[in-house]
Amino acid sequence: MRIAYTSEQIRAAEQALMALLPPGTLMQRAAAGLAAACAGALAGRAGRVYGSRVAVLAGGGDNGGDALYAGARLARRGARVEAVLAGSRAHEAGLAALREAGGRAAPYSEERAREALGGADLILDGLLGIGGSGALRQPYADLVTLANQAPGLRVAVDVPTGVASSDGRVEGPAFRADATVTFGAYKTGLFVDPGAEHAGEVTLVDIGLGPYLPDPDVAALTAADVGALWPRPGAESDKYRRGVVGIAAGGSRFTGAAVLAVGGAVRSGAGMVRYAGQELPVSAVRARWPEAVITTLKPGEGVEEVGRVQAWVLGPGLGTDDDALQVARSVLAGDEPVVIDADGLTLVARERSLLRRRAPVLLTPHAGELSRLIGAPREQIEARRLEHARRAASELGATVLLKGSTTVIAEEGRPARVNTNGIPWLATGGTGDVLAGIAGTLLAAGLSCYDAASCAAYTHALAAREASAGAPLAALDVAESLPRALRALLSPASL
Ligand SMILES: NC(=O)C1=CN([C@@H]2O[C@H](COP(=O)(O)OP(=O)(O)OC[C@H]3O[C@@H](n4cnc5c(N)ncnc54)[C@H](OP(=O)(O)O)[C@@H]3O)[C@@H](O)[C@H]2O)[C@@H](O)CC1
Numbered sequence: 001m002r003i004a005y006t007s008e009q010i011r012a013a014e015q016a017l018m019a020l021l022p023p024g025t026l027m028q029r030a031a032a033g034l035a036a037a038c039a040g041a042l043a044g045r046a047g048r049v050y051g052s053r054v055a056v057l058a059g060g061g062d063n064g065g066d067a068l069y070a071g072a073r074l075a076r077r078g079a080r081v082e083a084v085l086a087g088s089r090a091h092e093a094g095l096a097a098l099r100e101a102g103g104r105a106a107p108y109s110e111e112r113a114r115e116a117l118g119g120a121d122l123i124l125d126g127l128l129g130i131g132g133s134g135a136l137r138q139p140y141a142d143l144v145t146l147a148n149q150a151p152g153l154r155v156a157v158d159v160p161t162g163v164a165s166s167d168g169r170v171e172g173p174a175f176r177a178d179a180t181v182t183f184g185a186y187k188t189g190l191f192v193d194p195g196a197e198h199a200g201e202v203t204l205v206d207i208g209l210g211p212y213l214p215d216p217d218v219a220a221l222t223a224a225d226v227g228a229l230w231p232r233p234g235a236e237s238d239k240y241r242r243g244v245v246g247i248a249a250g251g252s253r254f255t256g257a258a259v260l261a262v263g264g265a266v267r268s269g270a271g272m273v274r275y276a277g278q279e280l281p282v283s284a285v286r287a288r289w290p291e292a293v294i295t296t297l298k299p300g301e302g303v304e305e306v307g308r309v310q311a312w313v314l315g316p317g318l319g320t321d322d323d324a325l326q327v328a329r330s331v332l333a334g335d336e337p338v339v340i341d342a343d344g345l346t347l348v349a350r351e352r353s354l355l356r357r358r359a360p361v362l363l364t365p366h367a368g369e370l371s372r373l374i375g376a377p378r379e380q381i382e383a384r385r386l387e388h389a390r391r392a393a394s395e396l397g398a399t400v401l402l403k404g405s406t407t408v409i410a411e412e413g414r415p416a417r418v419n420t421n422g423i424p425w426l427a428t429g430g431t432g433d434v435l436a437g438i439a440g441t442l443l444a445a446g447l448s449c450y451d452a453a454s455c456a457a458y459t460h461a462l463a464a465r466e467a468s469a470g471a472p473l474a475a476l477d478v479a480e481s482l483p484r485a486l487r488a489l490l491s492p493a494s495l
């Protein structure tokens with residue numbers, strides 16, 4: 001599990017640790033780790049540290065101090081280091097160390113910045129760290145824009161400048177890092193987009209904060225975590241014990257959604273899949289997934305006669321007319337956990353009382369669907385994903401999986417989980433239906449909504465990577481790649 005913290009949590013831990021150590025110790029630990037990472041990057045890019053050119057962008061706070069000290073260490077190894085000082089003040093001891101090591105430094109002017117950045121093999125962003133807040137003031141904003149246009153390797157110190165370290169918000173220009181070297185612990189803003197996509201590859205430097213950190217703010221599951229949580233059949237298992245998933249999806253307009261949701265459930269290892277839908281989607285599902293046990297619903301009928309299931313998937317392609325509403329009512333009247341997706345979300349947004357039930361509910365909206373559910377504008381949701389997913393979970397009394405470039409899973413009283421291994425090709429029609437099917441399988445096998453959502457998001461992204469291998473993909477490819485993704489997760493030795 002990779003865990004991350006807000007700036008306030010990090011600051012509190014740092015203060016507790018700093019009180020026990022001689023002044024400056026933590027900054028020296030940070031600078032040493034940063035310089036080592038930069039030296040490695042320079043050796044990879046320019047072939048050596050000696051003689052390579054480094055531009056240090058230094059703000060007036062301790063983030064600038066880290067960068068100046070790291071610059072000093074690189075200068076001592078023979079790098080030509082040039083610092084641009086952006087604040088009205090500079091970290092004095094860091095600046096003195098840099099100069100003593102033979103590095104140069106001067107206050108910001110556009111000309112100087114262009115000169116330093118233009119020829120740099122490596123650009124160190126020490127403008128703002130966890131002390132930054134709001135949109136960048138000048139000259140920080142201009143410096144970041146210039147740095148983003150420069151050809152050198154961009155390394156952010158602690159957090160890319162312009163990214164809100166506590167939640168990944170970006171308002172205006174922000175440093176686009178190839179790599180971020182972060183200190184003490186991961187920051188939430190490095191895990192959640194748009195911050196995450198500005199951070200590049202993130203390296204953590206241990207400065208000894210561990211014992212002083214509280215419960216994390218967010219967590220990201222790793223392959224090993226998902227492998228450990230994934231339900232495996234035992235010798236005693238039969239199809240009922242492994243979990244029967246009911247799928248109420250598809251309508252006369254969207255027959256494919258039913259095929260994809262059933263595919264997600266079948267391919268992720270459901271004991272059995274029961275599909276309930278009207279005639280048209282029934283024939284599509286029957287043709288593609290002979291494993292599914294099918295109930296054909298007449299208009300106006302609910303799912304009462306479908307037989308026993310342990311969890312439901314409600315909504316992909318279902319439509320939003322009276323027949324669909326009847327199906328939704330009958331599914332949600334039951335005692336099984338339910339994944340509500342797509343048209344199911346539109347139906348419950350219209351009729352909120354449907355969410356008042358005892359059994360768990362997992363909602364899987366994208367930003368537009370969440371906007372209808374909680375009445376916040378879509379752009380705001382996209383800009384502040386974590387905040388809105390948490391708000392929705394609390395207001396709606398459900399687990400919320402907010403889809404997007406970073407998938408966020410929120411449940412009241414627990415750290416939010418994020419899935420960062422998605423790929424842009426995954427943003428294509430129908431992939432959400434497959435995800436709902438996977439989550440249904442996991443709920444039916446007995447996982448909580450929180451774990452089912454997190455494992456489904458991870459596996460779905462991994463299957464997409466398998467299916468894509470750098471090329472565009474179709475949603476059914478993702479379902480078909482699930483066995484390969486699961487093989488890697490469940491028996492890593494087969495890789
Ligand atoms: N604490 C520790 O033990 C350790 C901390 N470490 C390091 O310290 C970093 C935190 O340092 P920090 O607290 O000095 O804050 P930092 O990020 O440098 O920024 C403060 C400056 O930013 C300015 N500013 C703010 N917003 C702005 C905006 N929008 N646009 C423009 N300016 C803006 C603000 O200006 P002001 O608002 O005060 O005028 C102030 O001058 C942390 O990320 C890590 O790198 C490591 O060495 C490990 C040990």
Ligand SMILES: [K+]
Binds near residue numbers: 127129156158160
């Ligand atoms: K920074």
